[in-house]
Amino acid sequence: MLSIKYRLLTLIFFLFTAYAYSQPQVTAWGNVTGIRKKGQLFSFETSLQYIQNDGKQILTTGREKQRPRYTRNNNAQTITTNLDSLFFLETITDNGNGKAQIDVKLTSHIDTNITGAYFVIRLPHPDFSQSRLMFNNNKQPLDWKVLSSNSLKNMPATSSGSFIYTSPATQLRVKTENKDSILVRKDAQTGDVYIYYPILLNHITKGQIVNKSFTIEVSGLVDKSSINLVLNATQQGRSFAGLGGNFRLQNPTTDPQVIDYSLENLRVAWGRVEMPWRFWHPDLHIDPIQNAKAGKLPTQVSKAMEMAQRLGKMGIPFVLSAWSAPNWAIEGTFHNEPVNGIWGNPLDAEHMQKIYVSIADYIIYLKDNYGVEPKLFSFNESDLGINIRLTAQQHDDFIKGLGAYFQSRGIQTKMLLGDNSDANSYTFIYPALNDAQARKYIGAISFHSWRGWETSTLQKWADAASKINVPLLVAEGSIDAAAWQYPAIFQEPDYAREEINLYMRLLSICQPASILQWQLTADYSPLAGGGIFGDNLPLRPTQRFWNLKQLSSTPAGLSAMPLQCNKADVSGAALGNTATGTYAIHLVNNGSTREVALTGLPNNATSFNVYITDKENAFKLLGNKKVSNGQIRFKTPAESYISLFSSK
Template identity: 30%
Template sequence: MHSITIAAGILCAIALCSSGAMAQAEMNGWGNLRGLRIDGELIPITTSIAIASPGWKESAQTAHWRTRKSTYTHEGDAILVTGEISIARGPAVTFRQTVKSSASGAATIELELTAQGDLDLEGAYFFVKVPASLFASGSGQLLGAQSGSGERVSFATTRPANDKHYTGDTATGAKFSAPRREIEVTFDQPRVAVFQDGRADHESCLTLFFKLHDGSLKAQQTIRSTIAIKTSGEVDRPPATVTIDTSQPGATFEGMGGNFCWGSQSPTVPYYLDNARIVWGRVSFAMPLWQPHESDNPATRPVDELPDEIRESLRMSRELHRRKIPIIVSVWNAPEWAHAARENDRGPRRGAARIDPAKWDAFAKSIGRYLLMFKEQVGAEPAMFSFNESNLGINVLMSPEEHRDMLKRLGAHFESLGLKTKMLLGDANEPRAVDYVNAALADPEAMKYVGMVSYHSWNGGTDEQLIGWRNHARRAGVPLIIAEAGTDPDAHQYRNIISEPWYAVEEAENNLRCLTLSQPASIMHWQLTPDYGMVSAGKNDGDPIQPSRRWWQFKQLADLSPATATIFATKCDQPAITVAALGETTSVASAVHFSNVGAERKARINGLPTGAKFHCYVTDGDRNMKQSDELLTSNDAIELTLPAQSLVTLVAEKR
């Protein structure tokens, strides 16, 4: 075993010039700093670890879907993130990062990298990125540069010398400067550092990167470093102006829904259903268990002899039907006999599978038999049917054209059986997949079987993508539904991140952006079970249910939104604020939700009826759907304070 220790102390000290405010470091689950939060504002300083082969012919870095075996935990006040990266199929480099915040406005990153095999490398690197939107008019400077390269480089007027590089040298530190903010990185020893222009990349950033280690690594060789950054500047808190436009009423929002696909035996499930207004439910159809062999006829089996997973899904569906909640049934996996052959496929199939065209008739027949049994056992037909995320192949893969043809084939088969169950168009994995449904939209024969348009809100989306889904629903003449609502689809791999305050804040923001821009009939949380759950059942039977901040945010949206509400267009001049306005009628807003992901600020809300009185509710780090003591009265507008990292709702007093 070969071991080497390199003291790379890159102290990540972040401080306000005007105060000693606590700088709370925030990490993503895959091992990158996402920023430092000061007085509620997230200063977007991001980091990543990278390894590169000689000549940078190949590289790997910590990133979403690139970091493997991630873990995320807390050790006291510190955040501990571990994982591994590798170049192609080569040996992995494992990492361990311990991130500590302090009351003096500082944070440290203690980093440890270990090679799991011999690696021929150019080196190991650490990247610090800042958004071009904040620093494009600023400058970069290498501190203590050995070759005299310490002059400020203007990002606005200087062009990179080569390969996007502004300047590089062995230095003791570096600094980003902009009119409102300064970020300084200090090394504990001279290091080769480079400023790089990343404005043409999808991140649109300006980058500093420097070597943690030069050259190859031997198996079990370890690099250790303490890494850090310092910032000063103004907290962004200008007042917000919100405008509600009731002149063009939009789609109808029925309310919040939820998924009950796995873990529905949990005692938390009745708590969700009893304590919030739930208007849609979604369950899974375990098709490989229903008909594992093509020659089987599962319809002849007594229900009490069906696999546990199927019987539990039926039980959950009966409970939803008892509560008059319409149900979506979705397929994740197809049975092996229905899979199309794949090149080099050996042994049990894993991952995305296409349906064998020769098996479609038998495949459709199996689904039809299940839905007929479902109707008999539950007492109602599913309102909708879908294949989960077939654009991505989780776990049945379909091209846009195959998705279109599936709608026609299954829709016609359901109709022939006398079933009224309609199809979800899309049920795509994220907003970015907005073009996936275009082939089906252009086919009237496919669209006559579609009951709703659907996407999942994972990873968020641009305004254009979210509006695009709304336009698809309008073109189809059917409602839109967000069948899975969440922010990080991989958070189950580093589950502790779900408890972070910033995760809750961004989940609420994501829901409101989807609500106001896509205008869905319902937003269905993934899941109202222990998976991504918002409440805890405790360790022992009979322990009281413990609701989280995320639960109170969900309940605030579910219970304070009017039933069958009209969605109105809104505008806000501050990007940290997202607004959704709803009305009991098509002309007056009676509930307005505000998500503030940044610092506390004042807001003026225009477009509310003059003389109307509003109750105010707040969920933040200290309050759970707390109602204010005083009514707010609209006199052409309402002015109020939006607390840092909060969900605020105004509800009109009944007249």
């Protein structure tokens, strides 16, 4: 039964998410990736581009390319960003019924010559045989053949710079009152077509301000046909322990409330904590254990150990990760930011044996004084250098060296292979993966889910785990590593849905033992209020939290099962245990309201409780569905996360 506090926070969640969110799908860096009608996304993509004076150097808005600021005011989303010396204020306003207005204000901070600053629209993958592009209501469409790859075709200046793009399923109309020439380009590699609206050409003076406005409208067919899911319960894959969480302590004032709330209200199956190595052993010539016994244990270390202890006492296995090393253990001068584009510091090979001793001493002290021992050890994102940098071969050598030393000290902790910055850098794990001597020390494989979402890339991690028969962990789960810079994005339904949508794909393709949310602290918090990111309203769960609550309600003891789906805009994952007759089916509907037909259910699955989380519902029970002839049917609302848990 929910406590009064829990019910109050649920009510607050509804109060702060009940207002209408806009139909435009907007990134925090200002690119509009489509407009929704009745839940269905009609996709295209806008961007701002700055082509410098040589005509070759092109700066464009994109993920992790700038440091934007993002805010929302009712139905308007505002992004402040810059491309070099050109500063932009972009406001995207929902005008309803598939329409959005985009206002762009450009301010120059220097006098300079430029080729041009542009508002750019990428058309949604034209099928040139069935698509038409017409400018200014002309009856004659553009001949696609005149577009040579990667060159700009100049359309003449007109009284109204508008165009209409039509395909079998979509119509995209863009209007502006600006009397400017429009440029068109076809990408040589993708075949995508780009429309360039000039904001300013040739020369700009310091302090000069230019304003442009554009109206975008979409229409087309909304797919309301049935979602067909087919479960294969005869094939059982790797086990899913459940949702996990990161507990790296960074905000002493606001972290505790988020940690408490998360551990009280989520079933957390795995954890990850920091080893503050730089504070544990700053001076090579001082024994850190003796220093700690003398009452000189730094606060950063004691708090991190207490966090590990808390997880251990709850029976939650945890990863111990070091982000940075003491100065004596690294080459060069320690730095948090990249130097000449290179992150992190290599370990000092001359001190490698002392490095092994220092890390092992930490674990021994943690076990002796706090009663817990980590399941796994890693350096955080050492493939990239945040902040310890290793080569793939050094990573292999370190696993063998520290793994053997752990064994010599009686430490049960195993090594975590990878813990990579994203899925793209999979070759980093290959030397150790193919090294028979290293395998005996590897307890699991890990990557972080910030990038590398292609199915073929994710499959490489699943294959790696299968190859050496160890669990796979997504040790940092989320979708935007830079989101801490624009935290208002965390409360957007689109962000919440895209995050859980990725988790469904990870569950289905990678079959991880756990996805560890980054983080279950105030950093990237799934809660709002309580002073987090300057929000002094009462602490409350956001839609992201309820997504995690729903996923964490997956029963323990289940393994991945294949789930086929006939819709590209639906992501699903199935888990089950045929011996106990326990099953969990998760799906994210990224489209319109539709019927769902789930078939292939085994005889020992007789009924399912159906739950929903979306911008209007917080882990709400929709009802119980009885299984008939191995199938059930139900309706899924637009843009929703649905979970089915078997009931007896």
